[in-house]
Amino acid sequence: KMFEKVEVPVLGIVENMSIHICSKCSHEEHIFGEGGGMRMAEQYGVDFLGALPLDIRIREETDGGKPTVVAEPDSRISQIYREISRKTAAKLALQAKSYASKFPNIVIQNN
Template sequence: DAKKALKMFEKVEVPVLGIVENMAVHTCSNCGHVEHLFGWGGGERMAAQYGVPLLGSLPLDIAIREQGDAGQPVVVAAPDSAVAQAYRQTARVMAATLAQRPRASVPIASSLV
């Protein structure tokens, strides 16, 4: 889906800021085991293939859904958690990447892996 979206944005000449890999890794809440349920490195490969930066990788974590459903994003509900740190780091990279772009090429689209 993300590749189709990126190709569509290219076709209609909508600049893409970069790739954010969603559900990149899952950490078991019981034992701490880290697992790449959907494979590893897909965001990096896609970013390299299309010549855009990888802006970040976000985890698959139930707290994201639970806190979102409760109306309180995980970065507010658990600001010191690894999940919140991943979101903040991705936001920092996105802001820095956006700030480096000329005003005329500010993207209006992004793609999630």
């Protein structure tokens, strides 16, 4: 509702830390409950874009300068990030074009 008040469009919900993935055995557990992001998306009438896991590799790789999508491009986590990115890009493409303000170019580089 806060974004509606300031007229910021909401593309959808991304649930962070939706599931914990054990770094030792890869066991998956919903330590913060299950389906909260989906329920919120339904409650506010917006799309559910995806759910990001809580996995130590995300922090370690990002802190080391290589996000998981670069460090492990074929991993399940990278697939999740790419799917959320695709859904977000598709939602952005459907937005009406406004040239009222300009944003700087965003550049992603593989080093």
